[in-house]
Amino acid sequence: MRLRNYIGGEWRDSHSTNYLEVTNPATQEVLADVPAGSAADVNDAVEAAVKAYREWSRTPVSQRIQFLFRLKTILEQNREKIAETITLESGKTIGEARAELVRAIENVENACGAPAMMQGVFSEDIARGIDEFMIRQPVGVSICISPFNFPGMIPFWFLPYALACGNAFILKPSEKVPLTMVLVFELMEQLDLPKGILSLVHGGQVVVDALITHPDVRTVSFVGSSHVARHVYALGAAHGKRVQAQGGAKNPVVILPDADLHMTSQIVADSVYGCAGQRCLAASDIITVGNRSEVTESLVEAAKSRVTGFGLDEGVHMGPVITAASRERISGLLEKGVQEGGRLLLDGRKAKVAGYEEGNFIAPTIIEDVPLDGQLAGTEIFGPVMNLIHFKTIDDAITYINRNRYGNMACLFTSSGQSARRFRNEAEAGNIGINIGVAAPVAQFPFSGWKDSFYGDLHGQGSHAIEFFTQTKVVIERWPKEWSRKF
Numbered sequence: 367m368r369l370r371n372y373i374g375g376e377w378r379d380s381h382s383t384n385y386l387e388v389t390n391p392a393t394q395e396v397l398a399d400v401p402a403g404s405a406a407d408v409n410d411a412v413e414a415a416v417k418a419y420r421e422w423s424r425t426p427v428s429q430r431i432q433f434l435f436r437l438k439t440i441l442e443q444n445r446e447k448i449a450e451t452i453t454l455e456s457g458k459t460i461g462e463a464r465a466e467l468v469r470a471i472e473n474v475e476n477a478c479g480a481p482a483m484m485q486g487v488f489s490e491d492i493a494r495g496i497d498e499f500m501i502r503q504p505v506g507v508s509i510c511i512s513p514f515n516f517p518g519m520i521p522f523w524f525l526p527y528a529l530a531c532g533n534a535f536i537l538k539p540s541e542k543v544p545l546t547m548v549l550v551f552e553l554m555e556q557l558d559l560p561k562g563i564l565s566l567v568h569g570g571q572v573v574v575d576a577l578i579t580h581p582d583v584r585t586v587s588f589v590g591s592s593h594v595a596r597h598v599y600a601l602g603a604a605h606g607k608r609v610q611a612q613g614g615a616k617n618p619v620v621i622l623p624d625a626d627l628h629m630t631s632q633i634v635a636d637s638v639y640g641c642a643g644q645r646c647l648a649a650s651d652i653i654t655v656g657n658r659s660e661v662t663e664s665l666v667e668a669a670k671s672r673v674t675g676f677g678l679d680e681g682v683h684m685g686p687v688i689t690a691a692s693r694e695r696i697s698g699l700l701e702k703g704v705q706e707g708g709r710l711l712l713d714g715r716k717a718k719v720a721g722y723e724e725g726n727f728i729a730p731t732i733i734e735d736v737p738l739d740g741q742l743a744g745t746e747i748f749g750p751v752m753n754l755i756h757f758k759t760i761d762d763a764i765t766y767i768n769r770n771r772y773g774n775m776a777c778l779f780t781s782s783g784q785s786a787r788r789f790r791n792e793a794e795a796g797n798i799g800i801n802i803g804v805a806a807p808v809a810q811f812p813f814s815g816w817k818d819s820f821y822g823d824l825h826g827q828g829s830h831a832i833e834f835f836t837q838t839k840v841v842i843e844r845w846p847k848e849w850s851r852k853f
């Protein structure tokens with residue numbers, strides 16, 4: 367099956383003749399061929415968006431959100447079909463796929479509050495007889511570039527807000543997992559949105575760069591690895607765009623001696639190994655403070671209990687990683703960690719799943735005592751690997767966390783309110799979890815990455831999304847008495 371772009375309200379072949387294979391990571395079965403894309407595809411999509419934008423931006427927000435109410439119903443009615451597609455192309459389990467759709471739908475619901483969230487402010491008599499007010503207006507054509515790991519959720523951190531605020535929206539999904547959004551766009555045809563308001567353009571770097579540099583594109587929302595996020599941010603800034611670019615992570619979780627050991631180990635294992643470690647909020651550096659052997663034993667047990675397999679099969683906790691190349695990269699990093707002096711407490715590299723011998727599986731892995739300034743410690747692994755670190759004090763842990771180039775998430779497990787309060791204040795990360803393993807903000811809060819995990823000012827979701835997808839206009843108004851007709 368050759369995938370097509372959705373532009374101007376219809377499915378169109380790409381101008382590109384190059385296609386890439388989309389594969390099931392559990393079997394290597396080719397699911398579809400996705401166009402590599404071209405600047406001509408981008409030009410078509412932006413042209414259609416510009417045409418549609420004028421009328422859409424003038425449509426009252428209360429009418430625009432009616433489309434979102436219907437979108438919520440469509441997503442709910444087709445949740446199972448979409449979740450299966452997510453599992454087939456990304457490898458995550460069906461439970462994980464369903465869960466990401468919950469957050470996608472939550473964002474649609476939240477964006478339905480746009481009539482209130484877009485309201486302006488009014489000051490009467492800033493000087494005698496003069497009023498001043500600020501209104502929010504749409505920005506124009508907005509683009510979104512999404513990564514492979516949440517094919518059903520991440521586009522919805524942006525899409526519903528962009529539309530509610532009156533913008534036209536063009537999505538470029540990851541070429542590794544384009545099928546989920548193809549299905550969602552097919553379903554969204556039922557919405558009867560004005561043609562051109564919503565487009566889907568496939569491809570890789572050529573398409574991304576053409577979208578960002580197109581003179582009629584106004585905003586850029588990106589989620590992916592930090593080196594690409596930085597490129598997108600710099601290119602966007604050089605071309606005068608408003609950019610929000612969410613990047614990679616290496617998330618620390620600190621376990622204090624007063625934490626409940628069993629519950630903590632289960633939650634931490636779920637954070638490290640959920641989605642095969644391919645979450646930007648996956649726990650990666652697990653830091654024990656003062657209770658090394660007991661916690662280590664409990665974490666190893668929790669890791670061992672997780673079942674690796676095909677995501678649609680019963681009883682599976684963890685699927686494969688996205689590509690064979692990704693599996694090789696993770697194996698190589700672990701090898702490096704061992705050369706650096708690390709010890710493998712669990713080595714999942716030889717994992718085989720009966721019936722899925724070709725799959726990109728790595729079973730839960732734990733490595734400890736790698737040097738803190740080494741390659742493994744400094745690299746986002748993005749696989750089911752726990753990097754176990756032991757410190758004597760919480761001060762050492764916080765110092766280590768704050769040296770991390772990333773700042774997506776930091777978590778603490780404790781029963782001490784004092785320690786929790788200190789940690790949330792001092793840890794340099796934008797999302798903090800206290801006795802939480804994956805501190806993923808719900809739709810009404812911004813997804814607050816810091817440092818190399820985010821380039822820009824306004825994050826995805828919540829009120830930040832409304833601010834990002836609107837521009838403020840300030841009006842100062844005077845109606846001199848002398849100019850009025852007397853009645």
Ligand code: NAD
Pocket residue numbers: 511512513514515516538539540541569570571574575589590591592594595597612613614615645646746748774813815819
């Ligand atoms: P990626 O950076 O390889 O790709 C992301 C998107 O950028 C894709 O659509 C891809 O086609 C495009 N792209 C890739 N290389 C490009 C280039 N050189 N120039 C222009 N565009 C390019 O990321 P990925 O492997 O799909 O996703 C995993 C990464 O995303 C991890 O680093 C993860 O931490 C990060 N991530 C971050 C968040 C967050 O909220 N901070 C959320 C999810 C994933």
